[in-house]
Amino acid sequence: MNQLFPKWTNRLPAVATVLAVLGAPTLVFMVWYYFSPWYLEVGYAPDQPVPYNHKLHAGMFGMDCRYCHQNVERGPHATVPPTQTCMNCHVQVKKDSPLLAPVRASFEALAKGESDRPVPWIKVHMLPDYAYFDHSVHVTAGVGCISCHGRVDQMEVVRQEKPLSMGWCLECHRDPAKHVRPVSEITNMNYRHDEALAKKLIAAKKINPPTHCSACHR
Ligand code: HEC
Ligand code: HEC
Ligand code: HEC
Ligand code: HEC
Ligand code: HEC
Known part of the structure; x- marks a missing residue:
């Protein structure tokens, strides 16, 4: 029988009781709390x-x-930082690393005088x-x-x-x-x-x- 219900369901009766006793304000609080930026963005x-x-x-x-x-x-x-800052070192260090390909592409575009093409950092x-x-x-x-x-x-x-x-x-x-x-x-x-x-x-x-x-x- 243990397999039929995941463990967390054991706590459902307790949660339900707390909600029944404290009522709607708790629910409002919990919704506010979990959807406030502490939880959304941290x-x-x-x-x-x-x-x-x-x-x-x-x-x-x-x-x-x-x-x-x-x-x-x-x-x-x-x-x-602009691409140049990375290239201060990476023209020499790990200069062929595939991980740095977007940095090199940005640098080459700049060197060719193409318009600004920074690494698209998120x-x-x-x-x-x-x-x-x-x-x-x-x-x-x-x-x-x-x-x-x-x-x-x-x-x-x-x-x-x-x-x-x-x-x-x-x-x-x-x-x-x-x-x-x-x-x-x-x-x-x-x-x-x-x-x-x-x-x-x-x-x-x-x-x-x-x-x-x-x-x-x-
Ligand atoms: C860890 C402490 C701390 C945090 C966190 C903090 N500040 Fe400040 N804030 C200061 C201090 C110290 C000053 C400088 C006050 C002075 O020099 O009189 C200041 C000054 C300011 C000023 C007045 C100067 C100005 O730029 O016009 C503004 C506006 C400001 N903070 C906005 C914010 C905003 C918006 C946030 C949150 C996103 C924030 N602060 C978070 C400590 C903090
Ligand atoms: C120290 C900086 C600071 C001061 C002072 C400040 N706020 Fe804000 N306020 C913020 C920041 C930062 C946000 C955006 C918070 C976020 O992204 O969740 C914000 C968000 C808000 C919002 C939108 C809330 C929401 O949930 O969308 C309102 C309304 C607001 N402030 C009103 C006020 C009022 C009224 C005062 C004066 C009593 C005030 N603020 C003083 C920094 C400040
Ligand atoms: C008082 C709080 C505070 C301090 C101190 C602070 N930052 Fe920030 N930082 C922020 C906030 C708030 C943002 C988001 C700004 C926005 O969206 O406009 C941010 C954004 C950034 C970004 C993203 C680019 C930008 O400017 O939006 C970088 C990089 C950064 N911080 C680096 C630093 C470094 C390095 C230091 C120390 C020398 C520092 N921060 C100190 C609050 C702070
Ligand atoms: C002061 C010199 C210096 C600067 C500036 C610098 N790096 Fe590095 N970086 C290094 C060194 C040293 C390593 C480690 C090489 C090793 O593992 O042998 C490294 C490793 C890396 C690696 C891992 C490469 C791999 O194949 O393992 C990446 C990715 C990287 N750096 C990105 C950047 C980016 C992006 C910038 C600019 C924002 C930057 N670096 C700026 C010195 C630098
Ligand atoms: C060698 C260059 C380099 C150094 C040194 C460096 N950073 Fe950064 N930082 C970056 C780059 C590139 C990004 C954008 C990519 C990323 O988010 O990882 C970044 C992103 C960040 C962000 C997030 C910006 C955003 O998008 O909101 C923060 C905060 C930050 N750095 C803080 C710091 C602090 C604090 C230090 C010193 C302890 C530091 N950085 C040292 C290159 C650097």
Whole structure:
């Protein structure tokens, strides 16, 4: 008989009882909870046209994030690197690897003067258009990449670690002392957080993240 019903059905009576006792609000809560961005987007890790590996390049080789994400301290977008950045090494290293074929195709197109043909990277993180976000403001205030992207240096495939929901933004804006560090450490994935130092930096730099609607909805 055991084979007829999968194991999880054992828990059905318990679930049904809980629902009967707590009623509709629980159901509403559960639907809201499971369909909120924590569940929809966290963990999103699309396959990329080239299996570029952060764990290898940023982790094992210790390349700084800013070598490739050059705009992160200067403007709203961190940007993904142009093909030239990869070819700085891959004209020599693994130059015939089939995995790098799309990178070479992009590079050859550029060399021939054809119009821009970047590697078609698939975007992982994506805010809706109505929400305004600027990288440079955050990193120059001393918020490290790790606070919003997790241990990218340990990821073979980049995945979204945080929900990027409004509640998540506000959680930090109301209490930035849990995240602020010296600006020299923003890309350091092994930095040990020091809350007393964070409070000093916040006071000295008059850091005061906004919570009014028009800051993020312009
Ligand atoms: C050698 C170049 C290189 C280095 C160094 C590098 N990255 Fe990347 N990064 C890329 C490329 C290429 C992509 C796009 C492909 C992908 O998502 O894997 C990317 C994608 C990302 C994304 C996802 C972007 C999106 O689409 O939402 C994040 C976040 C990111 N990198 C963070 C980091 C962090 C943090 C570091 C430092 C620990 C770092 N990267 C170091 C090349 C690099
Ligand atoms: C305060 C949170 C926060 C911090 C700190 C942060 N990011 Fe991001 N990052 C985001 C959000 C939010 C997005 C999505 C932006 C969008 O869709 O407009 C994003 C997107 C990206 C992307 C995709 C390209 C782009 O600009 O949209 C890359 C690459 C990236 N981040 C790299 C980094 C690196 C490298 C650092 C550290 C130097 C960093 N980020 C620090 C929140 C952050
Ligand atoms: C600083 C030098 C350097 C840069 C810049 C660089 N790589 Fe690499 N990459 C390497 C090295 C070294 C290896 C490992 C070679 C080995 O396994 O012997 C490697 C391996 C790879 C591999 C695996 C190839 C295979 O056949 O195993 C891919 C894919 C790759 N890199 C993609 C990229 C992309 C995409 C970029 C640009 C965003 C990039 N790399 C930038 C040095 C670099
Ligand atoms: C880990 C902490 C943290 C997270 C998460 C975070 N922020 Fe911030 N934010 C800050 C800090 C620190 C500042 C700088 C305040 C200052 O310098 O006074 C800031 C400033 C801002 C500002 C005002 C500066 C400007 O660019 O106009 C906006 C807007 C903003 N953040 C939007 C967002 C949005 C949208 C999100 C979520 C997608 C987000 N932030 C997530 C810490 C954070
Ligand atoms: C720190 C930045 C920030 C502030 C301040 C902020 N929001 Fe948002 N808001 C966001 C982000 C980011 C999203 C997108 C969340 C997502 O993709 O799930 C959002 C989404 C929304 C949505 C759409 C919700 C949904 O589920 O589709 C509404 C409505 C909204 N905000 C209203 C407000 C109002 C009203 C205020 C002021 C009381 C406010 N926001 C303040 C960042 C902010």
